[in-house]
Amino acid sequence: MLPCGTFAERYEQDKAIVRTKLQWGLFIGFLVLLFVLPSFLPIRFLGMLNMTGIILIAVVGLQITTGYAGQINLGQAAFLGTGAYMTAFAATRLGLPFWLSIPIGGIGASAFGTIFGLPAVRVKGFYLALTTLAATFVFYFMMLRLPWFGGERGIGVPAASIGGFMLTSPESQYYLVMVTTVVMIFFAYGLVRSRIGRAFTAIRDNDNAAQILGINLFYYKTLAFIIGTFFAGIAGGLWAYQFRFVSFEQISLFQSLWYIGMIIVGGMGSILGAILGTVLLRGAEEFINWLGPLLQQASVVGTGVAFAGMYIVLGGIIILFLIVEPKGLTHQWNKFKVTYRLWPFPY
Amino acid sequence: MIYFAQYVCSGILLGLLYSMVALGLTVVYRSGRIINLAQGELVIVGGFLIWWFIVMTPLPQWWMGIIIAFALMGLLGLVIERAFFRPLIGQPIFSLVMMTIGLLLLLRGVVIATFGAKERPFPQIFSAEPVVLGPFSFDSALFWGGIIALLIVLALAWFFERTKYGLRFSAVAEDHQVAQSMGISVKQSVAVAWVLATILGGFASIVFFNGKIVTFLASEIGFRALPVALLAGLESVRGVLVAGIIVGIGEMLAMGYLNPITNGGMANIFPYIVMIVVVLFKPQGLYGWRVIERV
Numbered sequence: 001m002l003p004c005g006t007f008a009e010r011y012e013q014d015k016a017i018v019r020t021k022l023q024w025g026l027f028i029g030f031l032v033l034l035f036v037l038p039s040f041l042p043i044r045f046l047g048m049l050n051m052t053g054i055i056l057i058a059v060v061g062l063q064i065t066t067g068y069a070g071q072i073n074l075g076q077a078a079f080l081g082t083g084a085y086m087t088a089f090a091a092t093r094l095g096l097p098f099w100l101s102i103p104i105g106g107i108g109a110s111a112f113g114t115i116f117g118l119p120a121v122r123v124k125g126f127y128l129a130l131t132t133l134a135a136t137f138v139f140y141f142m143m144l145r146l147p148w149f150g151g152e153r154g155i156g157v158p159a160a161s162i163g164g165f166m167l168t169s170p171e172s173q174y175y176l177v178m179v180t181t182v183v184m185i186f187f188a189y190g191l192v193r194s195r196i197g198r199a200f201t202a203i204r205d206n207d208n209a210a211q212i213l214g215i216n217l218f219y220y221k222t223l224a225f226i227i228g229t230f231f232a233g234i235a236g237g238l239w240a241y242q243f244r245f246v247s248f249e250q251i252s253l254f255q256s257l258w259y260i261g262m263i264i265v266g267g268m269g270s271i272l273g274a275i276l277g278t279v280l281l282r283g284a285e286e287f288i289n290w291l292g293p294l295l296q297q298a299s300v301v302g303t304g305v306a307f308a309g310m311y312i313v314l315g316g317i318i319i320l321f322l323i324v325e326p327k328g329l330t331h332q333w334n335k336f337k338v339t340y341r342l343w344p345f346p347y
Numbered sequence: 348m349i350y351f352a353q354y355v356c357s358g359i360l361l362g363l364l365y366s367m368v369a370l371g372l373t374v375v376y377r378s379g380r381i382i383n384l385a386q387g388e389l390v391i392v393g394g395f396l397i398w399w400f401i402v403m404t405p406l407p408q409w410w411m412g413i414i415i416a417f418a419l420m421g422l423l424g425l426v427i428e429r430a431f432f433r434p435l436i437g438q439p440i441f442s443l444v445m446m447t448i449g450l451l452l453l454l455r456g457v458v459i460a461t462f463g464a465k466e467r468p469f470p471q472i473f474s475a476e477p478v479v480l481g482p483f484s485f486d487s488a489l490f491w492g493g494i495i496a497l498l499i500v501l502a503l504a505w506f507f508e509r510t511k512y513g514l515r516f517s518a519v520a521e522d523h524q525v526a527q528s529m530g531i532s533v534k535q536s537v538a539v540a541w542v543l544a545t546i547l548g549g550f551a552s553i554v555f556f557n558g559k560i561v562t563f564l565a566s567e568i569g570f571r572a573l574p575v576a577l578l579a580g581l582e583s584v585r586g587v588l589v590a591g592i593i594v595g596i597g598e599m600l601a602m603g604y605l606n607p608i609t610n611g612g613m614a615n616i617f618p619y620i621v622m623i624v625v626v627l628f629k630p631q632g633l634y635g636w637r638v639i640e641r642v
Contacts, residue, residue, distance in 0.1 A: 072441070119623065123630040126382045126444055130573055131626050133384075134619035137570075141616045145609060257448055264445055311456030318449035322442050323434045 001338050017189060034178055038171040046170040052282045053177040054238045056275060059262045060188045061231020063274040067263050068192055069224030070204030071120050072128050075113075075135030077255035079229040081248065083109035083236025085143055088155040088246040093148060098160035098167075102180070102237030109233025110226045112139075117225025121218045136253045143248045154247030157240045167241070177238050184234060188271050191227065200224055201269070258285075261318045267328025276329045284313060349482060354599040356483050362595020363493035364554055365618075366587040368572035369579065370500060371547040376581040377507075377520035378540035379533075381432075381443045385451040387569020389548030392454055393420055394469060394561040395462045397552060401470045409470065417549050424545035428538040436534075451566075458563055469556035492554025497588070499550065503543075504585040516540070520582055521636075574622035580635020590633060594618055 003022075008014035018024050038046055062076045086108030090101035116135045120128050143149050160167040160176060167176055191197050199220045202210040211217050240246050258281065266277025292306025321328065368386060375383040396419055400412030431450060435442055473491050477484040506513040518526040519536040527533050552561075555568060575594050579586030594617075602614035631637050 072444075116623070119626040119630075123626055126380075126440065127577070127626050127630055129382065129384075129444065130577060131623050133570060133573070134616075134622050137616050137619050141612050145612065254452075257452065260445065260448065268441075305460055308456045308459035311452045312460065313456075315449045315451070315453030315456055318445060319431060319453065322438075322446050322449065323431075326438060326442055 001341060003341050017193075031182070034182070038174050043170050046174050048282070048286055050170065050174055050177045050242055052278060053181040054235050054242060055259070055262075055282060056278045057181055057184050057238070058232045058235035059259050059278045060185060060271060060274045061228040061235070062259050063263050063266075063269075063271060064188060064192065064200070064231065065117075065224050065228030066260070067268040067270065067273070068197060068204060069200035069221065069228075070207075071117065071221060071224050071228075072126060073113075073117075073132045073225070073228060074129050074253075074256050074260065075116060075132040075139075076228075076232050076259045077251050077253070078136040078139035079109045079113045079232035080236040080239060080255075081139055081143070081246075081251035082112045083233030084240040084246045084250070085149050085155070085236075086233065087237035087240040088157045089148060091157050091240070092155060098176075098237075098241055102234060102241070105237035105240065106230045106233035109236060110230045113225050113229025113232070114222060117222060117229070120221045120225065133253075136251070136256065139251065140248055150247075152248075154245055154249075157244045157246060159244060160241045173242055176241065180234065180238060184231060185271065185275070188231070192271060196220070196223065204269070258314060261314055263328075264318055264326075265321050265328060267330030270328075270330045272333070273328050273330040276333070280329070281314070281317070284317070285310070288313060350603065351600075353483055354603045355596050357485065357489075358596030358599030359592050360485055360489040360493045360595070361599060362575075362591035362593065363496040363588075364489060364551065364591075365568075365572050365575045365595055366500060366591025367492070367496040367547060367551045367554065368568055369575035369587045369591060370496075370503065370584065371544040371551070372569075372572060372576040373579070373581060373584055373587055374503070374540045374543045374547070376576070377516060378537045379432075379443065379519075379523065380440055381447060382573075382581070383544065384444065384447045385454060385569070386544065386548065386572065387566035388451050388454040388458070389420075389423075389545050390552045390555060390568055391458055391561070391563050391566045392423065393545070393549035393552035394556045394565075395458055395467070396420065397549065398467050398469050398556075398561050399462070402468075409472070413472075413553070417546060420545040420549040421542045424542035425538060427545070428534075428541040432537060432541070433534065455563055455566070467561045469559055469561045471558040472553055473557050475558055488554050488557035492550075492557075495550060495554070496591075499547070500584065500588050507584050571618045574618040574625065577622055578625050578632050580632030582636045583632065583634035586632065586634035594621055597621065 003020055006020055013019075018027055037049070041049070058076055058080050062073055065071050065073045083105035085105075087101045087105030090096045090104040091098065094101075096104070113135075116131050117128075119131045144151055149155065160173075165172075167173055192200070199210070199215045202213060202215055203217065203220055203224075207217060239250075243250070262277035262281050263274055264277070265280055266275065267273030288306065288309050292309060296306060325332065368390060371386045371389065372383050375381050375386075393416065396416040397413055400406060400416045401409050404412065406412050406415075427450065431446055432443070435446060473488040476487060478487045478490040479485075507517055508514070515526070515531045516536045516539070518529060518531055519533055523533050526536075551568070555565070575587055575591045577590075578594065579590035598614050598617045601617040605613035605617075625632060
């Protein structure tokens, strides 16, 4: 629902994402805020923000595969890891600059993800969850044994550089992550409104019906995986440059479940949902990381409880949202938007 | 040749352990097409409970500890159904499977918080002496566990296919609405399925952990049993025996002949490769139901 007095007189206006002058103002203000943020945020928060941006890209990819196209993916972290390894490989062995090696990470993750997405063509629903679950274990196996990925030691990655300027400080890395995240989210917003996005939604809602409507299931289901894992690969590339080191130990099945939790909390089938869920759960994660040691120092809880707390909180949040608000935070936000736009009238 | 035969025999026993875990997946799947990703955690919970009641509490006999632990496991099954799955009746299957993921994380957190993240020595319930049959020797837990698994599978297959009470569950497995309108209580059969799953988790934990170390990291067995349930066809109770033996033998052969080539690890991912192949070429498994969908 649009604010009062907004009318579209041309198709361009009707198609636009940003509809009113106020929205334009807020949007530009937000972008400016993103640019000036490093100047007044402490370094520690900047690091958290970088991590959030990287994960956000992977979660938006997962939202496209799972939330829009309905293809369950329980291996997004493994695809992120593949992207990180491919980027590290491109940066060290091939000596490519970061603006080439990050897309190579994306393509590598896509290729790996497609292997696990192909069964989607034959089966539906939760069988797919099982093949993507296997992705994590196959990932470990491959990365530890393939000769050019450094085995158990992992690979160190050189710093990204633009014309001799090295992106090593958290501020410079922030700009790299932030710009990439904004571009990828913009791409995702466009994609889900396009013909491809509509095909994805049709497949999610009922793939038999979609096929009858003339949607090529093989093409679109595979495409959903290619795009979703490409996002994961890009996130992996940024991950490699963020830590300057890639190792199989950075990736776990738990992270994939954590990403699924983010889209459940945010709301399935909405890019905004991916953003809300990521920010909220990342906040919760950092809060527990901060609170755990504090409580331990004060001897309120024993060691290990903080570690357990992460599992309990995440499991609890997923269960709570499934029971209380299965449509996620986006649904609540949309309801709130309608209410304040109509206020003081009830409808 | 003797090595080959030994690998095959050990593979059969390993496969029977897998089929015991996979049976937990099958009964839950039959109760509403839920792929239970938390089955591995249930095995861990069972392991910790049995460890607690045998080692940490002064009970006069070890079997009392096992009985109490099994009673608690059954109770856990009831709680899971009542608290987590009954509110989701009528929700899409996606929510149900996500709920098992939430359950997995929650159970793991609760286990770490209550029992600590340390490793615990599990009591030696079956003797440490290997069972020797002719030229072969077997781990005694796996050997007796295999026999228990065989009996449980046959008993459950008889229950689901031959008794009137069990046939109701098959009706629920086919369609909730139809079963409900025939006067069968769907809630009750879902509850029974979860109780069966938790108790099977307890059995599997005895066989799996006997004389070893209990740690929450071992919950991967739940994922490793997924290919077995899948190969059997998720609805088939009897099929998990066949599928378990196939996957078990394959894994042991991979361990014996492929691991030296790939520098180890092939046996670890073998079940997952089976899973991908099954999903690609025969998604309904060996004995699963072929469902025809209409728009």
